Every structure is written in structure tokens, then in C-alpha cells.
Amino acid sequence: MQIALVGIGKIALDQHVPALAASPDWDLAATVSRNGRVPGVEAFSSIDEMLATRQEIGTVSLCLPPVPRLAAAQAVLRAGRHLMLEKPPGATLAEVHALRDMAAAQGVSLFATWHSRMAQAVAAAKAWLVGRTIHEGRITWREDVRKWHPGQDWIFEAGGMGVFDPGINALSILTEILPEPVHLTAAELDVPANRQAPIAARLSLTGGITADFDFRQQGPQTWDMEFLTDAGPIALRMGGNILEIDGVQAEGRNSIMGEYPALYHRMARLVRNGSSDVDLVPMVLVADAFALARRTTADPFEF
Numbered sequence: 001m002q003i004a005l006v007g008i009g010k011i012a013l014d015q016h017v018p019a020l021a022a023s024p025d026w027d028l029a030a031t032v033s034r035n036g037r038v039p040g041v042e043a044f045s046s047i048d049e050m051l052a053t054r055q056e057i058g059t060v061s062l063c064l065p066p067v068p069r070l071a072a073a074q075a076v077l078r079a080g081r082h083l084m085l086e087k088p089p090g091a092t093l094a095e096v097h098a099l100r101d102m103a104a105a106q107g108v109s110l111f112a113t114w115h116s117r118m119a120q121a122v123a124a125a126k127a128w129l130v131g132r133t134i135h136e137g138r139i140t141w142r143e144d145v146r147k148w149h150p151g152q153d154w155i156f157e158a159g160g161m162g163v164f165d166p167g168i169n170a171l172s173i174l175t176e177i178l179p180e181p182v183h184l185t186a187a188e189l190d191v192p193a194n195r196q197a198p199i200a201a202r203l204s205l206t207g208g209i210t211a212d213f214d215f216r217q218q219g220p221q222t223w224d225m226e227f228l229t230d231a232g233p234i235a236l237r238m239g240g241n242i243l244e245i246d247g248v249q250a251e252g253r254n255s256i257m258g259e260y261p262a263l264y265h266r267m268a269r270l271v272r273n274g275s276s277d278v279d280l281v282p283m284v285l286v287a288d289a290f291a292l293a294r295r296t297t298a299d300p301f302e303f
């Protein structure tokens with residue numbers, strides 16, 4: 001099946017292009033980007049022009065940041081094409097509800113992806129937790145924003161979500177593996193004096209679960225989730241790619257490179273089955289954090 005990729009920036013080049021190149025399901029047939037290109041692939045700078053010119057391309061994958069993504073998403077659905085969204089699926093919940101309704105009305109597939117749910121040990125952790133009681137859980141998601149989001153000022157703009165941009169990956173895993181649903185009870189946000197979105201956040205959720213998100217990490221990232229259960233401790237490390245049971249590695253390997261091939265495999269199945277996958281639960285937790293949070297002004301931040 002032919003697919004177009006929109007927003008040729010960091011994640012498109014790091015993950016989407018290699019995943020599509022190795023996919024038995026997809027042929028990367030066009031790109032849309034003002035500046036980015038993929039060698040050997042026809043490049044457009046306008047999505048409307050690509051949709052009008054390349055009628056045979058049935059699916060479009062959007063890698064734009066969340067705020068400018070809505071107009072492109074609406075254009076794709078209006079043109080009757082299947083649509084795949086990077087995480088977070090939009091800037092607000094309501095706009096993704098609107099996209100979901102539009103996809104249903106057009107009879108096309110919409111996939112709001114959560115790449116971290118495809119990490120290698122997530123399914124095993126979910127299976128292990130079935131029937132078990134979690135006494136407490138601690139999420140530590142700390143990364144160097146200069147390494148993972150170099151120069152991306154949009155991330156600190158209104159709607160950019162700040163540290164929730166990676167933090168929502170942890171919440172997407174949490175809400176996938178827990179046997180019971182959770183909701184937010186308190187939040188603290190540290191917002192740099194010269195920015196609109198938090199550089200760090202601390203969350204409390206029901207079930208004794210806490211989360212510590214921080215963009216000011218120096219050196220290697222920490223993407224860990226640790227739980228104390230009635231059957232002992234369990235941990236997911238490396239963004240859900242390694243499972244430890246009682247301190248011993250039980251599943252997975254230290255690589256994030258399997259997540260996007262799994263996303264594109266799932267998108268192919270959704271298109272072939274004529275179905276959609278739009279789970280907004282991780283985004284509800286983030287929206288509630290912005291609604292409930294106490295805010296502290298942090299030092300100004302420059303890339």
C-alpha cells in the first residue's frame with residue numbers, strides 16, 4: 001500500500017523512514033514538508049497539492065508537532081484517505097474527538113499511535129499483572145531535552161505540552177498494562193519563566209502511583225516504571241523495552257527500534273480490516289494535570 005509521510009523532521013527521519021523502508025506492507029510514495037526531504041521519494045511542500053496530485057496514495061502518516069497537525073489531519077480525512085497520527089494525537093482532546101468522528105463519517109481508518117505501547121516488554125508486563133494487586137508504583141521519565149528535542153521551541157509553546165511530550169509515553173504504557181483504570185489526584189508543574197509549558201512535572205495518581213517527569217536530565221535518559229505488587233516487585237525499563245521481575249531481567253532487549261515497525265504493521269491491519277484505533281486515555285491524564293496542577297516558576301530555559 002502506498003503511504004505519504006508529512007513533517008520530515010526528527011522522528012520521521014529517526015524512526016518512520018527506516019520502519020517504512022523495512023516494511024512488507026508499505027511503500028513510501030511521497031513526502032510533504034517545507035524543508036525536509038527523503039532521498040528518492042517525491043517531495044511536496046503543500047499537503048493539498050500532494051493529496052490532489054497523488055490520488056493513488058491511500059494513507060497518510062503525520063509527524064508534525066501537535067498544534068500544526070490538526071489542519072493537515074482534516075485535509076487528509078476530507079480527501080478520504082486513511083490517517084495515522086504521531087503521539088500525542090492532537091493539541092486538545094476535543095480536536096481528536098472531531099477527527100475520530102470525521103474518520104468514521106468518511107469510512108476511513110484513523111490510528112492515534114502510542115509508540116511506547118509497542119515497546120518489547122509491554123505486552124509481557126501487562127500479562128504478568130493480570131490478577132495481581134499493585135500496592136504502589138513509581139514512574140521516572142527523565143531525559144535531556146537538548147538531546148531528544150534539539151532546538152524544538154514548539155515543545156515549550158502553548159499546546160506543545162513541554163515535558164509531557166515524552167511523559168505521555170509513560171502514561172500510555174501505564175494505562176495499557178494496569179489491571180484497573182487510574183486517574184489523577186494531584187500535579188505540580190515547573191514552568192520556565194520564559195516559556196509556556198512545563199520543563200518538569202510530578203504527578204500523583206490513584207492506586208499509589210506517582211510520576212516524575214523531567215527534561216533537565218544530564219547524560220543518559222531514565223525511562224523506568226517500578227511497581228510493588230502482591231507477588232513482589234516488577235519493573236519496566238528503557239521505555240518499556242526491558243521487563244524485570246524481582247530484579248531479574250525476564251523479557252526484552254535494550255533497543256527502541258522495534259516500536260515503529262510494530263506501529264506500521266498495526267496500521268496495515270487497521271486499513272485492511274476497515275477499523276480505527278483511537279485511545280485517548282493517556283491524554284486525559286495530561287489534560288487533567290494541566291487542569292489540577294500547582295505551578296512553580298523555574299529558571300528560564302534556552303536550547
Ligand code: NAP
Pocket residue numbers: 007008009010011012032033034035036063064065066068086087088115148149152154165
Ligand atoms: P520536529 O522535528 O520539530 O518537527 C517535525 C516536522 O514538522 C519539522 O521538521 C517541520 O517540517 C514540521 N513542523 C514543525 N513545526 C511546524 C509548524 N509550526 N507548522 C508546520 N510544520 C511544522 O519534531 P519531532 O521530534 O519530529 O516530533 C514530531 C512529533 O513526533 C511530535 O508529536 C512528537 O511528540 C513525536 N515524537 C517525537 C520523538 C522525538 O524523540 N523527537 C519521539 C517520538 C514521537 P518542515 O519545516 O519541513 O515543514
